[in-house]
Amino acid sequence: MTTTHTTPHIVIVGAGIIGLSHAVAALDAGYRVTVLEQDARAVGASIRNFGHLGFGAHGGPLAGLADEARILWPSIAERAGIDIHPTGTLVLARDEAERAVLTEARSQERFAHAVPVDARGVAEMLGRPEVDPEFRGLLLPGDLTVNPRGAVAAIAAWVDAHERGALRFSTTVHAVSQGVVSTSRGEITADHVIIAAGHLLGRLFPDIAEEYGIGECALQMLRVREPEAEQVRPAVLTGTSMLRYSAFSGPAVDALRTHLERTRPDLLEMEANLMLTRHPDGTILIGDTHAAHQSAPPFLNETWSATVLTELADVLGSGPLEVLERWQGVYAQSANHDIVSVQPAPGITAITVTTGIGMTLGPALGARTLAALNLSLPATHS
Numbered sequence: 001m002t003t004t005h006t007t008p009h010i011v012i013v014g015a016g017i018i019g020l021s022h023a024v025a026a027l028d029a030g031y032r033v034t035v036l037e038q039d040a041r042a043v044g045a046s047i048r049n050f051g052h053l054g055f056g057a058h059g060g061p062l063a064g065l066a067d068e069a070r071i072l073w074p075s076i077a078e079r080a081g082i083d084i085h086p087t088g089t090l091v092l093a094r095d096e097a098e099r100a101v102l103t104e105a106r107s108q109e110r111f112a113h114a115v116p117v118d119a120r121g122v123a124e125m126l127g128r129p130e131v132d133p134e135f136r137g138l139l140l141p142g143d144l145t146v147n148p149r150g151a152v153a154a155i156a157a158w159v160d161a162h163e164r165g166a167l168r169f170s171t172t173v174h175a176v177s178q179g180v181v182s183t184s185r186g187e188i189t190a191d192h193v194i195i196a197a198g199h200l201l202g203r204l205f206p207d208i209a210e211e212y213g214i215g216e217c218a219l220q221m222l223r224v225r226e227p228e229a230e231q232v233r234p235a236v237l238t239g240t241s242m243l244r245y246s247a248f249s250g251p252a253v254d255a256l257r258t259h260l261e262r263t264r265p266d267l268l269e270m271e272a273n274l275m276l277t278r279h280p281d282g283t284i285l286i287g288d289t290h291a292a293h294q295s296a297p298p299f300l301n302e303t304w305s306a307t308v309l310t311e312l313a314d315v316l317g318s319g320p321l322e323v324l325e326r327w328q329g330v331y332a333q334s335a336n337h338d339i340v341s342v343q344p345a346p347g348i349t350a351i352t353v354t355t356g357i358g359m360t361l362g363p364a365l366g367a368r369t370l371a372a373l374n375l376s377l378p379a380t381h382s
Protein backbone atom coordinates (compact mmCIF):
# COMPACT_ATOMS: atom_id res chain seq x y z
CA MET A 1 0.00 0.00 0.00
CA THR A 2 1.37 3.45 -0.87
CA THR A 3 0.09 6.59 0.77
CA THR A 4 -1.18 9.61 -1.14
CA HIS A 5 0.38 13.06 -0.59
CA THR A 6 -2.92 14.29 0.75
CA THR A 7 -2.20 12.38 3.95
CA PRO A 8 -1.66 15.04 6.64
CA HIS A 9 1.92 15.48 7.79
CA ILE A 10 2.70 15.71 11.49
CA VAL A 11 6.13 17.04 12.47
CA ILE A 12 7.35 16.19 15.96
CA VAL A 13 10.19 18.04 17.68
CA GLY A 14 12.18 15.74 20.00
CA ALA A 15 12.95 12.01 19.83
CA GLY A 16 12.62 11.30 23.54
CA ILE A 17 9.85 9.02 24.78
CA ILE A 18 7.21 11.76 24.54
CA GLY A 19 8.02 12.65 20.95
CA LEU A 20 8.30 8.99 19.96
CA SER A 21 5.06 8.06 21.73
CA HIS A 22 3.32 10.79 19.72
CA ALA A 23 5.00 9.51 16.57
CA VAL A 24 3.69 5.97 17.16
CA ALA A 25 0.19 7.28 17.90
CA ALA A 26 0.26 9.47 14.77
CA LEU A 27 1.43 6.61 12.56
CA ASP A 28 -1.23 4.34 14.07
CA ALA A 29 -3.81 7.03 13.26
CA GLY A 30 -2.74 7.02 9.60
CA TYR A 31 -0.74 10.26 9.35
CA ARG A 32 2.67 10.92 7.81
CA VAL A 33 5.19 11.65 10.54
CA THR A 34 8.61 13.30 10.67
CA VAL A 35 10.48 13.41 13.99
CA LEU A 36 13.24 16.02 14.31
CA GLU A 37 15.95 15.54 16.93
CA GLN A 38 18.81 17.93 17.53
CA ASP A 39 21.25 15.28 18.75
CA ALA A 40 22.70 12.40 16.75
CA ARG A 41 20.52 10.14 18.92
CA ALA A 42 18.26 10.76 21.88
CA VAL A 43 20.41 11.33 24.98
CA GLY A 44 17.93 13.22 27.18
CA ALA A 45 15.81 12.19 30.16
CA SER A 46 14.35 9.24 28.26
CA ILE A 47 17.60 7.27 28.25
CA ARG A 48 18.75 8.45 31.69
CA ASN A 49 15.86 7.06 33.73
CA PHE A 50 15.24 3.77 35.57
CA GLY A 51 13.12 2.25 32.81
CA HIS A 52 10.52 1.85 35.53
CA LEU A 53 7.06 1.68 34.01
CA GLY A 54 5.42 2.23 37.36
CA PHE A 55 1.72 2.33 36.54
CA GLY A 56 0.46 1.14 39.93
CA ALA A 57 1.65 3.97 42.16
CA HIS A 58 -0.10 6.84 40.35
CA GLY A 59 -3.34 8.10 41.83
CA GLY A 60 -5.79 10.93 41.14
CA PRO A 61 -5.97 12.20 37.54
CA LEU A 62 -2.74 10.35 36.66
CA ALA A 63 -4.27 6.94 37.42
CA GLY A 64 -6.36 6.89 34.23
CA LEU A 65 -3.35 7.85 32.11
CA ALA A 66 -1.27 5.17 33.82
CA ASP A 67 -3.91 2.53 33.11
CA GLU A 68 -4.04 3.55 29.43
CA ALA A 69 -0.26 3.47 29.20
CA ARG A 70 -0.22 -0.02 30.78
CA ILE A 71 -2.28 -1.25 27.82
CA LEU A 72 -0.24 0.57 25.16
CA TRP A 73 3.34 -0.12 26.28
CA PRO A 74 3.38 -3.90 25.53
CA SER A 75 2.03 -3.29 22.03
CA ILE A 76 4.72 -0.67 21.31
CA ALA A 77 7.38 -2.93 22.80
CA GLU A 78 6.29 -5.87 20.70
CA ARG A 79 6.34 -3.89 17.46
CA ALA A 80 9.66 -2.20 18.21
CA GLY A 81 11.27 -5.42 19.46
CA ILE A 82 11.83 -4.14 23.00
CA ASP A 83 12.35 -6.59 25.87
CA ILE A 84 9.75 -5.57 28.41
CA HIS A 85 9.87 -7.38 31.74
CA PRO A 86 6.78 -8.07 33.87
CA THR A 87 8.76 -7.54 37.05
CA GLY A 88 6.16 -5.76 39.12
CA THR A 89 7.30 -3.35 41.81
CA LEU A 90 7.99 -4.22 45.43
CA VAL A 91 7.16 -1.30 47.72
CA LEU A 92 9.38 -2.04 50.70
CA ALA A 93 8.49 -1.03 54.29
CA ARG A 94 11.30 -1.34 56.81
CA ASP A 95 9.91 0.42 59.87
CA GLU A 96 6.62 1.12 61.58
CA ALA A 97 5.98 4.44 59.81
CA GLU A 98 6.48 2.81 56.38
CA ARG A 99 4.37 -0.22 57.31
CA ALA A 100 1.55 2.17 58.28
CA VAL A 101 1.67 3.65 54.76
CA LEU A 102 1.28 0.19 53.22
CA THR A 103 -1.64 -0.60 55.53
CA GLU A 104 -3.28 2.70 54.57
CA ALA A 105 -2.64 2.04 50.87
CA ARG A 106 -4.28 -1.39 51.00
CA SER A 107 -7.61 0.17 51.96
CA GLN A 108 -7.58 2.26 48.77
CA GLU A 109 -9.20 1.24 45.50
CA ARG A 110 -6.01 2.03 43.51
CA PHE A 111 -4.21 -0.80 45.32
CA ALA A 112 -7.01 -3.36 44.93
CA HIS A 113 -4.70 -5.64 42.93
CA ALA A 114 -1.59 -5.07 45.04
CA VAL A 115 -0.31 -8.12 46.87
CA PRO A 116 0.84 -7.90 50.50
CA VAL A 117 4.24 -9.52 50.99
CA ASP A 118 5.59 -10.92 54.27
CA ALA A 119 9.24 -10.82 55.36
CA ARG A 120 10.03 -14.12 53.70
CA GLY A 121 8.53 -12.95 50.39
CA VAL A 122 10.40 -9.67 50.68
CA ALA A 123 13.70 -11.54 51.09
CA GLU A 124 12.91 -13.67 48.05
CA MET A 125 12.00 -10.68 45.88
CA LEU A 126 15.11 -8.78 46.95
CA GLY A 127 17.29 -11.87 46.33
CA ARG A 128 18.47 -11.95 49.95
CA PRO A 129 18.73 -15.06 52.14
CA GLU A 130 16.75 -13.28 54.85
CA VAL A 131 15.58 -9.87 56.03
CA ASP A 132 14.48 -8.40 59.36
CA PRO A 133 11.27 -10.30 60.26
CA GLU A 134 9.50 -6.94 60.65
CA PHE A 135 10.01 -6.01 56.97
CA ARG A 136 6.87 -5.98 54.86
CA GLY A 137 6.11 -5.25 51.24
CA LEU A 138 3.36 -4.50 48.76
CA LEU A 139 3.81 -5.93 45.28
CA LEU A 140 2.35 -3.86 42.43
CA PRO A 141 2.07 -6.73 39.97
CA GLY A 142 1.23 -4.79 36.81
CA ASP A 143 4.40 -2.72 36.70
CA LEU A 144 6.98 -3.33 33.98
CA THR A 145 10.69 -2.70 33.49
CA VAL A 146 12.54 -1.84 30.29
CA ASN A 147 16.12 -0.87 29.54
CA PRO A 148 15.54 2.81 28.73
CA ARG A 149 18.58 3.14 26.48
CA GLY A 150 17.58 0.25 24.24
CA ALA A 151 13.85 1.04 24.36
CA VAL A 152 14.09 4.61 23.08
CA ALA A 153 16.51 3.67 20.30
CA ALA A 154 14.27 0.77 19.24
CA ILE A 155 11.13 2.93 19.02
CA ALA A 156 13.07 5.53 17.01
CA ALA A 157 14.20 2.81 14.58
CA TRP A 158 10.63 1.49 14.28
CA VAL A 159 9.30 4.98 13.46
CA ASP A 160 12.03 5.53 10.88
CA ALA A 161 11.35 2.15 9.25
CA HIS A 162 7.60 2.80 8.98
CA GLU A 163 6.45 3.61 5.42
CA ARG A 164 4.87 6.88 6.62
CA GLY A 165 7.54 7.67 9.23
CA ALA A 166 10.92 9.45 9.15
CA LEU A 167 13.39 10.35 11.85
CA ARG A 168 15.90 13.11 11.22
CA PHE A 169 18.67 13.24 13.80
CA SER A 170 21.20 16.10 14.08
CA THR A 171 18.45 18.50 13.05
CA THR A 172 17.79 21.40 15.42
CA VAL A 173 14.47 23.21 15.33
CA HIS A 174 14.96 26.97 15.67
CA ALA A 175 11.37 28.19 15.38
CA VAL A 176 7.85 26.93 14.74
CA SER A 177 5.01 28.85 13.23
CA GLN A 178 1.71 27.61 11.92
CA GLY A 179 2.52 25.11 9.20
CA VAL A 180 6.27 25.77 9.00
CA VAL A 181 9.15 24.39 11.06
CA SER A 182 12.51 26.18 10.66
CA THR A 183 15.43 23.85 11.24
CA SER A 184 19.21 23.82 10.92
CA ARG A 185 18.62 21.92 7.65
CA GLY A 186 15.98 24.18 6.18
CA GLU A 187 12.21 24.58 6.43
CA ILE A 188 9.70 21.75 6.68
CA THR A 189 5.98 22.17 6.15
CA ALA A 190 3.53 20.48 8.45
CA ASP A 191 -0.21 20.15 8.93
CA HIS A 192 0.38 19.94 12.66
CA VAL A 193 3.50 20.34 14.81
CA ILE A 194 3.99 18.64 18.17
CA ILE A 195 6.72 20.05 20.38
CA ALA A 196 8.09 17.34 22.69
CA ALA A 197 11.32 19.04 23.69
CA GLY A 198 11.32 17.93 27.34
CA HIS A 199 12.94 20.48 29.66
CA LEU A 200 14.00 22.53 26.60
CA LEU A 201 10.43 23.56 25.75
CA GLY A 202 11.18 27.10 26.96
CA ARG A 203 13.90 27.54 24.31
CA LEU A 204 11.17 27.49 21.65
CA PHE A 205 8.29 28.87 23.73
CA PRO A 206 9.66 30.98 26.61
CA ASP A 207 6.20 32.41 27.30
CA ILE A 208 4.78 28.94 27.99
CA ALA A 209 7.70 28.09 30.28
CA GLU A 210 7.11 31.32 32.21
CA GLU A 211 3.35 30.94 32.38
CA TYR A 212 3.55 27.35 33.69
CA GLY A 213 6.62 27.93 35.87
CA ILE A 214 8.64 25.28 34.02
CA GLY A 215 12.15 24.86 35.36
CA GLU A 216 14.61 21.98 35.47
CA CYS A 217 14.92 19.15 37.95
CA ALA A 218 18.36 17.49 38.10
CA LEU A 219 18.61 13.90 39.33
CA GLN A 220 21.65 11.79 40.21
CA MET A 221 21.73 8.16 39.09
CA LEU A 222 24.12 5.21 39.16
CA ARG A 223 24.40 1.85 37.45
CA VAL A 224 25.87 -0.89 39.64
CA ARG A 225 26.65 -4.55 39.22
CA GLU A 226 23.94 -6.94 40.47
CA PRO A 227 25.30 -8.92 43.46
CA GLU A 228 23.30 -12.06 42.48
CA ALA A 229 22.16 -11.91 38.86
CA GLU A 230 20.36 -15.17 38.25
CA GLN A 231 16.94 -13.65 37.46
CA VAL A 232 15.27 -10.28 36.80
CA ARG A 233 13.59 -9.36 40.07
CA PRO A 234 10.97 -6.69 40.82
CA ALA A 235 11.76 -2.99 40.82
CA VAL A 236 11.97 -1.69 44.38
CA LEU A 237 10.49 1.49 45.90
CA THR A 238 11.29 2.44 49.49
CA GLY A 239 9.96 4.79 52.18
CA THR A 240 11.17 7.95 50.43
CA SER A 241 9.28 6.82 47.31
CA MET A 242 6.06 6.70 49.35
CA LEU A 243 6.36 10.49 49.71
CA ARG A 244 6.63 11.04 45.96
CA TYR A 245 4.06 8.82 44.19
CA SER A 246 0.56 10.22 44.06
CA ALA A 247 -1.29 6.99 44.90
CA PHE A 248 0.21 7.14 48.40
CA SER A 249 -1.73 9.79 50.29
CA GLY A 250 -3.32 10.11 53.70
CA PRO A 251 -2.39 10.58 57.35
CA ALA A 252 0.18 7.75 57.34
CA VAL A 253 2.10 9.42 54.51
CA ASP A 254 2.08 12.73 56.43
CA ALA A 255 3.29 10.88 59.53
CA LEU A 256 6.09 9.24 57.53
CA ARG A 257 7.24 12.64 56.31
CA THR A 258 7.30 13.95 59.89
CA HIS A 259 9.19 10.82 60.97
CA LEU A 260 11.80 11.30 58.22
CA GLU A 261 12.16 15.00 59.06
CA ARG A 262 13.23 13.87 62.52
CA THR A 263 15.28 10.77 61.65
CA ARG A 264 16.66 11.37 58.13
CA PRO A 265 16.64 15.08 57.24
CA ASP A 266 19.54 14.36 54.87
CA LEU A 267 17.25 12.23 52.66
CA LEU A 268 14.62 14.97 52.56
CA GLU A 269 17.22 17.63 51.80
CA MET A 270 18.37 15.73 48.73
CA GLU A 271 14.72 14.92 47.91
CA ALA A 272 15.67 11.28 47.68
CA ASN A 273 13.49 8.72 45.98
CA LEU A 274 15.53 5.65 46.89
CA MET A 275 14.58 3.04 44.33
CA LEU A 276 16.05 0.60 41.85
CA THR A 277 15.31 -1.43 38.76
CA ARG A 278 17.06 -4.69 37.89
CA HIS A 279 18.05 -5.67 34.36
CA PRO A 280 18.89 -8.92 32.59
CA ASP A 281 22.43 -7.75 31.78
CA GLY A 282 23.23 -8.21 35.48
CA THR A 283 23.11 -4.53 36.38
CA ILE A 284 20.90 -2.41 38.60
CA LEU A 285 19.89 1.19 38.01
CA ILE A 286 19.81 2.99 41.34
CA GLY A 287 18.92 6.50 42.45
CA ASP A 288 17.86 9.11 42.87
CA THR A 289 18.08 12.67 44.18
CA HIS A 290 16.27 15.82 43.03
CA ALA A 291 17.35 19.45 42.83
CA ALA A 292 15.37 22.29 41.24
CA HIS A 293 17.18 24.78 39.00
CA GLN A 294 16.44 27.28 36.27
CA SER A 295 19.43 25.83 34.37
CA ALA A 296 20.85 22.67 35.96
CA PRO A 297 24.61 22.84 36.65
CA PRO A 298 26.48 19.69 35.51
CA PHE A 299 28.14 18.90 38.86
CA LEU A 300 27.30 15.72 40.76
CA ASN A 301 27.18 15.93 44.57
CA GLU A 302 29.36 13.04 45.75
CA THR A 303 27.89 13.02 49.25
CA TRP A 304 24.46 12.43 47.73
CA SER A 305 25.76 9.64 45.46
CA ALA A 306 27.47 8.00 48.46
CA THR A 307 24.20 8.14 50.43
CA VAL A 308 22.26 6.55 47.55
CA LEU A 309 24.88 3.77 47.32
CA THR A 310 24.88 3.09 51.06
CA GLU A 311 21.10 3.09 51.34
CA LEU A 312 20.50 0.77 48.39
CA ALA A 313 23.31 -1.61 49.42
CA ASP A 314 21.40 -1.79 52.70
CA VAL A 315 18.15 -2.60 50.84
CA LEU A 316 19.92 -5.31 48.86
CA GLY A 317 21.71 -6.64 51.96
CA SER A 318 24.96 -6.53 50.02
CA GLY A 319 28.45 -5.24 50.68
CA PRO A 320 29.60 -2.08 48.87
CA LEU A 321 28.11 -1.94 45.38
CA GLU A 322 30.41 -1.87 42.36
CA VAL A 323 29.65 1.33 40.45
CA LEU A 324 29.76 1.01 36.66
CA GLU A 325 28.44 4.45 35.69
CA ARG A 326 27.20 7.70 37.26
CA TRP A 327 25.20 10.40 35.51
CA GLN A 328 22.80 13.27 35.87
CA GLY A 329 19.39 13.36 34.25
CA VAL A 330 17.24 16.46 33.85
CA TYR A 331 13.50 16.68 33.41
CA ALA A 332 11.08 19.58 33.15
CA GLN A 333 9.53 20.56 36.47
CA SER A 334 6.62 22.75 37.47
CA ALA A 335 5.35 23.37 40.99
CA ASN A 336 1.70 23.36 39.93
CA HIS A 337 1.40 20.93 37.02
CA ASP A 338 2.29 17.28 36.37
CA ILE A 339 1.81 17.64 32.61
CA VAL A 340 1.77 20.76 30.45
CA SER A 341 -0.06 20.31 27.15
CA VAL A 342 -1.00 23.53 25.36
CA GLN A 343 -1.69 24.91 21.89
CA PRO A 344 0.41 28.09 21.57
CA ALA A 345 -1.06 28.71 18.10
CA PRO A 346 -3.40 26.86 15.75
CA GLY A 347 -1.68 23.77 14.38
CA ILE A 348 0.87 23.53 17.20
CA THR A 349 0.75 21.38 20.34
CA ALA A 350 3.46 21.74 22.98
CA ILE A 351 3.63 18.97 25.55
CA THR A 352 6.04 18.21 28.37
CA VAL A 353 5.77 16.08 31.48
CA THR A 354 6.71 18.23 34.46
CA THR A 355 7.29 15.48 36.97
CA GLY A 356 9.40 12.33 36.70
CA ILE A 357 6.90 9.93 35.19
CA GLY A 358 7.06 10.54 31.44
CA MET A 359 8.60 7.16 30.64
CA THR A 360 5.57 5.48 32.17
CA LEU A 361 2.88 7.75 30.77
CA GLY A 362 4.32 8.58 27.33
CA PRO A 363 2.19 6.22 25.21
CA ALA A 364 -1.04 7.37 26.84
CA LEU A 365 -0.15 11.03 26.32
CA GLY A 366 0.60 10.36 22.67
CA ALA A 367 -2.72 8.58 22.21
CA ARG A 368 -4.67 11.38 23.92
CA THR A 369 -3.01 14.17 21.92
CA LEU A 370 -3.73 12.36 18.67
CA ALA A 371 -7.31 11.60 19.66
CA ALA A 372 -7.86 15.35 20.15
CA LEU A 373 -6.45 16.29 16.72
CA ASN A 374 -8.90 16.93 14.00
CA LEU A 375 -6.99 16.50 10.75
CA SER A 376 -8.88 14.88 7.95
CA LEU A 377 -7.31 11.81 6.48
CA PRO A 378 -7.82 11.08 2.78
CA ALA A 379 -10.82 8.88 2.13
CA THR A 380 -8.63 6.20 0.61
CA HIS A 381 -5.04 5.10 0.76
CA SER A 382 -4.10 3.77 -2.67
Ligand SMILES: Cc1cc2nc3c(=O)[nH]c(=O)nc-3n(C[C@H](O)[C@H](O)[C@H](O)COP(=O)(O)OP(=O)(O)OC[C@H]3O[C@@H](n4cnc5c(N)ncnc54)[C@H](O)[C@@H]3O)c2cc1C
Nearest residue numbers: 014016018038044045046049052173198329357358359360
Ligand atom coordinates in the same frame (compact mmCIF):
# COMPACT_ATOMS: atom_id res chain seq x y z
C1 LIG B 1 17.17 10.36 36.21
C2 LIG B 1 15.74 10.21 35.79
C3 LIG B 1 15.01 9.09 36.20
C4 LIG B 1 13.68 8.95 35.79
N1 LIG B 1 13.04 7.77 36.03
C5 LIG B 1 11.83 7.54 35.46
C6 LIG B 1 11.25 6.26 35.48
O1 LIG B 1 11.88 5.29 35.91
N2 LIG B 1 9.99 6.12 35.00
C7 LIG B 1 9.32 7.16 34.44
O2 LIG B 1 8.17 6.99 34.05
N3 LIG B 1 9.91 8.36 34.27
C8 LIG B 1 11.14 8.57 34.76
N4 LIG B 1 11.75 9.78 34.59
C9 LIG B 1 11.07 10.82 33.83
C10 LIG B 1 11.17 10.54 32.35
O3 LIG B 1 12.46 10.11 32.01
C11 LIG B 1 10.81 11.83 31.59
O4 LIG B 1 9.54 12.29 32.03
C12 LIG B 1 10.73 11.57 30.09
O5 LIG B 1 11.87 10.89 29.65
C13 LIG B 1 10.59 12.89 29.33
O6 LIG B 1 10.61 12.57 27.96
P1 LIG B 1 10.75 13.70 26.86
O7 LIG B 1 10.67 13.02 25.57
O8 LIG B 1 9.79 14.81 27.17
O9 LIG B 1 12.18 14.35 27.16
P2 LIG B 1 13.63 13.96 26.59
O10 LIG B 1 13.89 12.51 26.71
O11 LIG B 1 14.58 14.86 27.28
O12 LIG B 1 13.53 14.26 25.05
C14 LIG B 1 13.40 15.57 24.53
C15 LIG B 1 14.15 15.58 23.22
O13 LIG B 1 13.89 16.76 22.53
C16 LIG B 1 15.07 17.15 21.85
N5 LIG B 1 14.97 18.57 21.55
C17 LIG B 1 14.77 19.58 22.43
N6 LIG B 1 14.74 20.76 21.79
C18 LIG B 1 14.91 20.49 20.46
C19 LIG B 1 14.97 21.31 19.30
N7 LIG B 1 14.82 22.64 19.36
N8 LIG B 1 15.18 20.71 18.11
C20 LIG B 1 15.32 19.35 18.01
N9 LIG B 1 15.28 18.55 19.10
C21 LIG B 1 15.07 19.10 20.31
C22 LIG B 1 16.15 16.83 22.87
O14 LIG B 1 17.43 16.74 22.25
C23 LIG B 1 15.66 15.52 23.44
O15 LIG B 1 16.19 14.38 22.76
C24 LIG B 1 13.06 9.96 35.03
C25 LIG B 1 13.79 11.10 34.64
C26 LIG B 1 15.11 11.22 35.01
C27 LIG B 1 15.89 12.42 34.55
